[in-house]
Amino acid sequence: MNLLAIIFVAILANNIVLSQFLGICPYLGVSKRIETSIGMGMAVIFVMTLSAIVTWLIYNILLAPFGLAYLRTIAFILVIAGLVQLVEMILKKTNPTLFQALGIYLPLITTNCAILGVAVLNIDAGYNIIETIIYAISTGIGFTLAMVIMAGIRERLELVNMSGFVRGAAVTLVSAGILSLAFMGFKGIVTL
Amino acid sequence: MELVMSFVIIGGLGLIFGGLLAYAARRFAVEEDPRVETITDLLPGANCGACGFAGCSSFAEKVVAGQAPVDSCVPGGKKVSDNICEVLGLESVASEDRKIAQVFCMGSKDIAPDKFEYQGVRDCKAAMMYSGGFKACTYGCLGLGTCVEVCPFDALSMGENGLPKVDTDKCTGCGVCAKACPRNVIRIISARNVKYVPCNSKDRGKVVRESCEVGCIACKACVKACPNEAITVENNLAVIDSAKCDSCGKCIEVCKRQIIKDLGKVLAVK
Amino acid sequence: MSTLAQEFSKGIFKENPTFRLLLGMCPTLGVTTLAFYGFGMGVSTLFVLLCSNIVISVLRNAIPAKVRIPAYILIIATFVTIVDMVLKAFVPDLHGALGIFIPLIVVNCIILGRAEAFARKNNVGRSIIDALGMGMGFTISLTVLGIIRELFGSGSIFGVNILGTSFQPMGLLSSPPGAFITLGILLGLCNFAFKRLGIE
Amino acid sequence: MSERTFVGGIHPSYFKDYTAGIPIAPARAPSQVIIPLQQNIGAPCEAIVQVGDEVKVGQKIGEPKGFVSAPIHASVSGKVSKIEPFNHSMGTPVMAVFIENDGQDTPFEGMKPNKSLEELTAEEIKAISKEAGLVGLGGATFPTHVKLSPPPDIQIDTVIINGAECEPFLTADHRLMVERAEDVVFGLQAFMKALGATRGIIGVEDNKPDAVSSMRKAVADAGGGYNIEIQPLHTKYPQGAEKMLIKATTGREVPPGALPMAVNVVNQNTGTAIALAEAIKLGKSLYERVVTVTGPGINKPGNFVVRNGTLIRDLIEQCGGLTPDARKLILGGPMMGFAQPTDEIPAIKGTSGVLLLTEEFVKDVPIAPCIKCGKCVEVCPMNLLPNFIGSASEKNVMDLAEKYGAMDCFECGCCTFTCPAKRPLVQWIRIAKGAIAASRKK
Amino acid sequence: MERKLVVSSSPHIKSPENIQSIMVDVLIALFPVALMAVFLFGFRALITMVIAMVAAMATEAIILRKGSFFGDGSAAVTGLLLAMTLPPAPPWWVVAIGAVVAIAIGKHIYGGLGNNIFNPALVGRAILFVSWGTHLSGSVWLKPVPFGFTADAVSQASPLVTHDASLGDLFIGTVSGSLGETSALALIIGAIWLFYRGHIDWRIPGGYIGIVFIFGLFAGGFSMGLYHVLAGGVLLGALFMATDMVTSPVTANGKLIFGLGCGVITMLIRLFGTMPEGVTFAILLMNGLTPLIDNMTLPKKFGEVKKSA
Known part of the structure; x- marks a missing residue:
């Protein structure tokens, strides 16, 4: 299995948001402006990679050898929650502007299922540590890509007269659906 | 053995991360007043800007810092002000006075004619850029609905007659419409201000007669009729002082143009 | 203070987690290809929500505010693990279909959101009602979405063929893009209906 | 000499045939002129006459209050009857001097021919243009003496005379170039001398071949050893816009927010050049200008020399009145001119055209959504x-x-x-x- | 003055062109393509086109409730374009649903004309493709019978699958394929009209076709490059779909990037993907990127010096 294939599949063919339905909440919430979506994307890439590494280590060093695989949900979420809170504190101190921009969504990274999802998927797929890192980074990039595209679309839709009933989440979901359709074109370009 | 390991691992992880967090909390501590968030939650959240700040959260910050009066949230009224006082541990200061927006013009489409035909963006400010507005009366409402667009509480609607209508139930008196109106036709008045003269024209009577059927012509009949000296004529326009007015209604009887309105009645009808 | 009935019904209508609060979107989109999956997911979530609300409500004065989030997560994760085991043991088919979305119940914003917004401030009784309302709202939403997608995407409801054999299923509805589009349209319709009914 | 142009622009129908062939004629002097005291970009003037004063043609009646401002002169002889606000083409009423015409057209004694161009210094030319109240006659009405006073660190090397007249309908500059080419060249020479510029360019859109040939002849005839060239320009709107004209003739691009001076160029309108020539040769101050009265809504269009302060209503009457379907009165061209709510508006220095459009031009079509056609x-x-x-x-x-x-x-x-x-x-x-x-x- | 004058902002003259005239121009440009489709595939092609157009226009009329069936003509264009992407004779209900979906989801959810992010016709086609793929590809494609006007022809696989059509056949259109994609000749004639009327810019089709050709060149030489341009939906996509004004960038550089992007994705899917054709997905994806492209390619203002930052 080659790393390039992992990257391609994680970013395009099997995009975490558009075909795996993970991380939808921040996707709907933060994709209003291009700038914030990039910021959020960066935060996700960072946290995702960090947590993927740590959870992989914990699983393969602590849980698996002792036959405690069933503890992985609890252990993983504990680690992720701790990590996110650490990142949050550090960011608050060192880069208040970015912190302001991401606002309440940083704590929400904890409950961003993409983070836990990637940690679990890594284990399910049996990746080694290198693959885990690559997969986590690529997934984060895929998340950012999907979010930035949506932010571009939503910035444009802001200037549009549309029915109040669909404005916001509804039209975002439909757009995501059509984007998801378009991303289907990448299916099968690289086979894992 | 398995049970022990479960305890050890989960407990160990908890300890490690708990310790890390405790360290980080001290190392990267940022001073933040929790009351800001509490107050933000108390505010209506319309971000209307009536308080003079960029939005509800920035008002909350200022109010906690003591840089804004606790009663500056107009839409929230007394209730919000009292709540803020409670959070900050202050005495309640807000008065019971309620403020609402009213339209100071009755020159509807058929009554106040246009002097030329305007084509272009349907927005009052835009129309003002072309020869100062298309209405013959240079003070009257243009009726293109800029105020309706900006109202954060959905309290304004454009009537059939080309004049905006205020829904007194929804209006909070935030004043966004008054700021948006390029002709200052909409003003925020005290809901206690029971009588008012809905005209904005500062033209002399003769000019008003030519351009509008319902404009105040500054005849001063009301001034003379008022037993409380509550009415004065400023800039060719009758103004009623709510503090002096006792709502006797004599001005309404004598007004030649039948334009003095009783807000008490307006509210009652609604 | 609202009555218990209101507390219960708000989760289903006024504060429906899916259609009003837009929470828990990932499983909503991910597992609703069939009505049964949606229902299963909804019930699992309801169970975790109920249990965690009870525990958190009971312990609400014992947990220090500073570490409450990690504590809540730990509590929720425990129940999720239980659900995971139960499903695996009794309905392995469903367990397989829900897949990764079972462990991800941990991070379902509804559960943590209710813990944070409700259970930690209210007594056990109210928390139970709240959890039931919210959980039911979520279950109903997921089931409805599942029914729509199953009906047009496979021609059946809960596996029972409805539209006959000549019906050519609309593959879109059972595909990922269809999940987004259907939910989007449903959301728009809901907004419309709520506005009409005067619920805001 | 190849035709040059800029990127972008449009090709509207030009409608120049209404008036392109009609020689400039003097307009009737009205019985009363109403001269607004704001006739240029920048500060307005202050009246220096009082009600009841007798004034003569060309006498200064408004003194500028700031540097970016030019004096205003009486356009008829007679008595000042009122000084009060009056309608203005920019929308809001401004102070205006009302003068009752005594019909004598007594010229002001102060208007005397100056020395010849060879003898004048740059400073003197600047002073003459300021005293004569010269402003850019293309419509922007930027005071000319300000344009002739670049900051000391900028050396102007090129003066461009704008003969593009890219606005549809208008033909005032066109007729001036045909009929008074030698004055245009003289004015350009004076500008070049005042600025110490080494190069003069006259840009003319190539839809006016008669203007090009008459200007060529005038340049060939003119003496003085000035380096002046005629540049035919591609016919395209807005070829006459300052920045586009400079790009087309010199290849230089004026940065956003900057004046042409930033690229060592000064731009002057044809009419302004003639006004400067008259100010030097005759001492005449700027109290009249050529106005094109045109459009489908007027019965007898033409090009007229119009006194400052003449009501548009007077002009329309002289042109045979409005057609029944005339619906829109525009001062200036159809692209950048200002629609007026009434014909009781005085013509001023910036009035390059009076355009009457009919029903078919003013149909109010609904605004459709943007289809991003680009x-x-x-x-x-x-x-x-x-x-x-x-x-x-x-x-x-x-x-x-x-x-x-x-x-x-x-x-x-x-x-x-x-x-x-x-x-x-x-x-x-x-x-x-x-x-x-x-x-x-x- | 007794009459009321009209006052408005400058400019006071406007070009005669309006949205309806543009849409009519597009319909005119599609006419040779439609004619060729009927000529190659018989009357069933005509029926498909009519169903799509009527369904599209009816949907739009119902949503807008304006009373005018033709309206600004954009629904007719969408319907016809959708028909062009379909095989000659899919079941009628597939065509109708496609048209309804295209107008309702592709366009009016976004607030109608001009506001949609994705090309409505392609949204319709993509949804049909995912829903009833069997009706849209492979065995249902008819072998064209010139002058045949027959309803039953032998079915045949797409030249993109078989790779055996001659370049001449591809150019004239005597190969199997969707209604509007087979005849390069007719497409080019139509596109020339659009160029002449100034409705499309060379950059999008130029970038698109150019990059497809280059990919083909590397994949299998000159004739392969030409084959990839002529076969399948590239020409239809590049000339009529990608150039859709609403959903493509407005800046000059943006248009070029848009065209190149479409070409690259199309060829990635064609050469490496499981699907034989990628035009629909490529253009839809680039539609989604259009707002970003516009934002990244803001043109240099007149006289602006390039910023060093």
Whole structure:
């Protein structure tokens, strides 16, 4: 299995948001402006990679050898929650502007299922540590890509007269659906 | 053995991360007043800007810092002000006075004619850029609905007659419409201000007669009729002082143009 | 203070987690290809929500505010693990279909959101009602979405063929893009209906 | 000499045939002139006459209050009857001097021929243009002496005479170039001398071949050893816009927000050149100008020498009145001129044309949504994104409007002309400019 | 003055072109393509086109409730374009649903004309493709019978699958395929009209076709490059779909990037993907990127010096 294939599949063919339905909440919430979506994307890439590494280590060093695989949900979420809170504190101190921009969504990274999802998927797929890192980074990039595209679309839709009933989440979901359709074109370009 | 390991691992992880967090909390501590968030939650959240700040959260910050009066949230009224006082541990200061927006013009489409035909963006400010507005009366409402667009509480609607209508139930008196109106036709008045003269024209009577059927012509009949000296004529326009007015209604009887309105009645009808 | 009935019904209508609060979107989109999956997911979530609300409500004065989030997560994760085991043991088919979305119940914003917004401030009784309302709202939403997608995407409801054999299923509805589009349209319709009914 | 141009722009129907062949004729002097005291960009003037004063033709009646301002002169002889606010072509009423015409046309004694151009110094030319009240006659009415006073660190090397007249309908400059070519050349020489410029360019759109040939002849005939060339320009709107003209003739691009001086160029209108020639040769102050009265809504169009302060109503009467379907009165050209609510408006220094449009031109078509065809982007001579500025302004998102370039728009109108959805882009941009300027002030 | 004058913002003259005239121009440009489709595939092609157009226009009329069936003509264009992407004779209900979906989801959810992010016709086609793929590809493609006007022809696989059509056949259109994609000749004639009327810019089709050709060149030489351009939906996509004004960038550089992007994705899917054709997905994806492209390619203002930052 080659790393390039992992990257391609994680970013395009099997995009975490558009075909795996993970991380939808921040996707709907933060994709209003291009700038914030990039910021959020960066935060996700960072946290995702960090947590993927740590959870992989914990699983393969602590849980698996002792036959405690069933503890992985609890252990993983504990680690992720701790990590996110650490990142949050550090960011608050060192880069208040970015912190302001991401606002309440940083704590929400904890409950961003993409983070836990990637940690679990890594284990399910049996990746080694290198693959885990690559997969986590690529997934984060895929998340950012999907979010930035949506932010571009939503910035444009802001200037549009549309029915109040669909404005916001509804039209975002439909757009995501059509984007998801378009991303289907990448299916099968690289086979894992 | 398995049970022990479960305890050890989960407990160990908890300890490690708990310790890390405790360290980080001290190392990267940022001073933040929790009351800001509490107050933000108390505010209506319309971000209307009536308080003079960029939005509800920035008002909350200022109010906690003591840089804004606790009663500056107009839409929230007394209730919000009292709540803020409670959070900050202050005495309640807000008065019971309620403020609402009213339209100071009755020159509807058929009554106040246009002097030329305007084509272009349907927005009052835009129309003002072309020869100062298309209405013959240079003070009257243009009726293109800029105020309706900006109202954060959905309290304004454009009537059939080309004049905006205020829904007194929804209006909070935030004043966004008054700021948006390029002709200052909409003003925020005290809901206690029971009588008012809905005209904005500062033209002399003769000019008003030519351009509008319902404009105040500054005849001063009301001034003379008022037993409380509550009415004065400023800039060719009758103004009623709510503090002096006792709502006797004599001005309404004598007004030649039948334009003095009783807000008490307006509210009652609604 | 609202009555218990209101507390219960708000989760289903006024504060429906899916259609009003837009929470828990990932499983909503991910597992609703069939009505049964949606229902299963909804019930699992309801169970975790109920249990965690009870525990958190009971312990609400014992947990220090500073570490409450990690504590809540730990509590929720425990129940999720239980659900995971139960499903695996009794309905392995469903367990397989829900897949990764079972462990991800941990991070379902509804559960943590209710813990944070409700259970930690209210007594056990109210928390139970709240959890039931919210959980039911979520279950109903997921089931409805599942029914729509199953009906047009496979021609059946809960596996029972409805539209006959000549019906050519609309593959879109059972595909990922269809999940987004259907939910989007449903959301728009809901907004419309709520506005009409005067619920805001 | 190849034809040069700029990127973008449009090709509207030109409608120049109404008046292109009609020689300039003097307009009847009205019985009363109403001369507004604001006739240039910058500060208004202060009246230096009082009610009851007798004034003569060419006598100064308004003294400028600031540097960017030019004096105003009486256009008839007679008595000052009133000084009060009156309608102005820019919308809001401004102070105006009312003069009852005594019909004598007594010239003001102060108007005397100056020394010959060879003997005049640069400073003297500047002083003459200031005293004569010269402003840019193309419509922007920028005081000429200000343009002749560049900051000391800038050496102007080129003076361009704008004979493009790219606005449809208008033919005033065209006729001037045909009939008074030698004065245009004389004026250009004076500008070059005042600025110490080494190169003079007269840019003429190639839809006016008679103007090109008459200007060529005048340049050949003129002496003085000035380096002057005639440049025929591609016929395209807005070829006559300052920045576009400079780009087309010299290849230089004036940066956003800067004046032509930034690229060592000064730009003057044909009419201004003639006014300077008259000021030097005759001592005449700027109290009349050539105005094209044209359009389908007027019975007898023509080019007229019109006294400052003549009511448009008088002019329309002299041109046989309005046709029954005339619905819109515009001062200036159809692309950048200002529609007027009434004909009781005095003609001023900046009035280059009086245009009457009929019913078919003023049909109020509904505004359709932007289909992002990008035609406005293609034609925008400033390379802005008018469609997005318009939509942003419509939705009051002014930071986006600014990002897409609202502040660099000079309102040439190409985008609105070309928009298939008939969106009032220029108006939205104007709104955005106002809002952005206001927020910057804060 | 007794009459009321009209006052408005400058400019006071406007070009005669309006949205309806543009849409009519597009319909005119599609006429040779439609004619060729009927000529190659018989009357069933005509029926498909009529169903799509009527369904599209009816949907739009119902949503807008304006009373005018033709309206500004954009629904007719969408319907016809959708028909062009379909095989000659899919079941009628597939065509109708496609048209309804295209107008309702592709366009009016976004607030109608001009506001949609994605090309409505392609949204319709993509949804049909995912829903009833069997009706849209492979065995249902008819072998064209010139002058045949027959309803039953032998079915045949797409030249993109078989790779055996001659370049001449591809150019004239005597190969199997969707209604509007087979005849390069007719497409080019139509596109020339659009160029002449100034409705499309060379950059999008130029970038698109150019990059497809280059990919083909590397994949299998000159004739392969030409084959990839002529076969399948590239020409239809590049000339009529990608150039859709509403959903493509407005800036000059943006248009070029848009065209190149479409070409690259199309060829990635064609050469490496499981699907034989990628035009629909490529253009839809680039539609989604259009707002970003516009934002990244803001043109240099007149006289602006390039910023160093």
